[in-house]
Amino acid sequence: MSSLPCSQAPPAAEGFLDFYGGWALAGKTDAVHQRLVPPPPPGTVTKHLNFDASGTFGVRGGYWFEPFPWLGFAVDLSFFQRKAEAAHIDLVPLSLLLMLRYPLLTSEQFPKGQLQPYVGIGPSVFSSHTSIDFGPPFGGVNHGNVFGDGGVDVRAGLTWQAHKSFGLFWEYRFTHVNLDYQLETCPGLFTCTGPTTTHSTTDLNLDTHHFLVGIRF
Numbered sequence: 001m002s003s004l005p006c007s008q009a010p011p012a013a014e015g016f017l018d019f020y021g022g023w024a025l026a027g028k029t030d031a032v033h034q035r036l037v038p039p040p041p042p043g044t045v046t047k048h049l050n051f052d053a054s055g056t057f058g059v060r061g062g063y064w065f066e067p068f069p070w071l072g073f074a075v076d077l078s079f080f081q082r083k084a085e086a087a088h089i090d091l092v093p094l095s096l097l098l099m100l101r102y103p104l105l106t107s108e109q110f111p112k113g114q115l116q117p118y119v120g121i122g123p124s125v126f127s128s129h130t131s132i133d134f135g136p137p138f139g140g141v142n143h144g145n146v147f148g149d150g151g152v153d154v155r156a157g158l159t160w161q162a163h164k165s166f167g168l169f170w171e172y173r174f175t176h177v178n179l180d181y182q183l184e185t186c187p188g189l190f191t192c193t194g195p196t197t198t199h200s201t202t203d204l205n206l207d208t209h210h211f212l213v214g215i216r217f
Contacts, residue, residue, distance in 0.1 A: 020214025
């Protein structure tokens with residue numbers, strides 16, 4: 001009796017898990033605060049913010065597709081801060097990234113390349129907490145959004161596969177987000193029973209350059 005040939009399983013996707021840290025470099029932006037109803041008197045004030053450098057860290061997980069090992073997908077969660085005179089911003093971006101890589105120094109031990117330049121790009125949503133003192137007569141404002149602000153995340157890096165199971169990488173990252181806050185009230189003790197009233201708005205754009213180093217498993 002002849003035996004049936006065994007079917008060969010398709011190649012599995014190559015998963016990866018990254019841990020990284022580094023520096024988010026200083027930048028400048030304008031924060032615009034608009035008071036719509038008194039007190040204090042309605043009006044608009046702009047505060048110029050010159051941010052200091054700060055630490056940043058994050059974790060990223062994803063996989064490379066087969067039979068296209070140069071194409072991948074990743075989800076990234078990180079944290080960084082922006083600090084300036086009379087201003088403090090905490091940011092937690094969650095990014096969905098399309099990843100591309102190119103194999104260099106391929107061998108039997110490293111068929112996907114021991115050296116792998118890569119890029120990533122995708123949308124990002126930010127959780128944030130912002131505290132800014134605009135000075136008299138407007139005073140300080142404190143706002144927060146839970147994954148309510150949209151942005152963009154762009155990466156470029158280089159991975160060195162020190163072993164089949166792990167590697168080291170160096171990465172440049174650019175993030176952009178528009179933080180748009182509104183202070184609203186509505187009638188009713190426990191639930192809104194009518195239209196809301198917008199008391200004030202605060203708006204600022206943040207462009208941040210990150211320089212990172214990490215380990216990939």
